[in-house]
Amino acid sequence: MNGIEDLITNVERAEKLQNVLIARATHISEASDEDDFKKLRSYFLSKPETKQLVPDFVRINRNFDQFWNFIKYKIPDYAGRRSFIWAAFEPLIRYLESSSNSPAESSIDETLEALGPEGINQIWGKALERKISDPEGAITIARTLLESTCKLILDNKHIEYDSSKIELHTLYKLTAKALNLSPDQHTERIFKQILGGCSAIINGLGTLRNALGDAHGKGLASIKPETRHAELAINLSGAMTQFLIQTFEKQKEVYEICYSCKKEFSIQVLIQAEGDTMLCSDCAKVLLG
Numbered sequence: 001m002n003g004i005e006d007l008i009t010n011v012e013r014a015e016k017l018q019n020v021l022i023a024r025a026t027h028i029s030e031a032s033d034e035d036d037f038k039k040l041r042s043y044f045l046s047k048p049e050t051k052q053l054v055p056d057f058v059r060i061n062r063n064f065d066q067f068w069n070f071i072k073y074k075i076p077d078y079a080g081r082r083s084f085i086w087a088a089f090e091p092l093i094r095y096l097e098s099s100s101n102s103p104a105e106s107s108i109d110e111t112l113e114a115l116g117p118e119g120i121n122q123i124w125g126k127a128l129e130r131k132i133s134d135p136e137g138a139i140t141i142a143r144t145l146l147e148s149t150c151k152l153i154l155d156n157k158h159i160e161y162d163s164s165k166i167e168l169h170t171l172y173k174l175t176a177k178a179l180n181l182s183p184d185q186h187t188e189r190i191f192k193q194i195l196g197g198c199s200a201i202i203n204g205l206g207t208l209r210n211a212l213g214d215a216h217g218k219g220l221a222s223i224k225p226e227t228r229h230a231e232l233a234i235n236l237s238g239a240m241t242q243f244l245i246q247t248f249e250k251q252k253e254v255y256e257i258c259y260s261c262k263k264e265f266s267i268q269v270l271i272q273a274e275g276d277t278m279l280c281s282d283c284a285k286v287l288l289g
């Protein structure tokens with residue numbers, strides 16, 4: 001019998017959580033089910049993007065006893081309990097199925113997770129949650145995500161800025177400069193252009209409502225941004241965030257001198273020969289055979 005550690009996708013984990021609850025509700029649960037329930041419950045509640053989609057009764061009931069007390073009064077028969085639990089898990093499983101088809105979302109998520117600070121991860125989760133119910137709010141959050149990332153990088157590099165006054169555009173420029181993405185470094189020039197364009201789009205989407213209102217003189221209510229606009233803002237801001245953080249992380253890499261040719265290499269590509277002697281791969285080939 002496979003344990004939950006063998007489950008690969010989040011869809012499988014959500015289905016497992018659903019199935020152990022159905023088993024408990026219909027008196028066919030096994031000894032390990034409660035432990036699986038607790039682990040999977042914590043797993044989905046700890047992720048900002050799934051927290052809100054976990055059924056209420058999973059959030060409220062922390063163990064099998066509490067869940068049993070809830071379900072036995074809620075619905076009298078086994079078939080009814082199964083249907084109730086299936087329906088309650090539908091939003092979570094549907095979300096996981098659709099997001100597993102979107103590599104952009106998962107890899108952005110992983111970068112943010114690897115970065116550490118809770119704040120940025122929470123912002124990303126909030127933007128995803130709101131893209132359907134509140135696209136305008138989601139666009140605002142997408143801007144906040146980019147802003148927070150820039151500030152995080154600037155803070156880490158001890159670069160000062162006036163956080164109360166600074167505009168996204170200026171903030172982004174400052175960050176690009178701090179990361180050596182400024183236009184005079186010509187190899188990075190193309191990235192600067194692309195990212196400058198992205199930050200302009202995110203900014204632009206934030207003012208879409210006003211812009212359309214001015215152009216057509218219509219009531220503002222009829223021209224709110226839609227889910228697809230929010231998605232564009234969230235994906236752009238997520239992709240930029242990912243790129244900025246990866247650039248930042250790469251610059252934190254430690255460099256050392258090759259013992260033989262005396263050139264500088266990232267410590268990750270150097271090969272340890274005898275004791276503390278570090279060799280680049282070319283010198284290692286010649287010297288070590």
Ligand SMILES: [Zn+2]
Nearest residue numbers: 258261280283
């Ligand atoms: Zn060398």
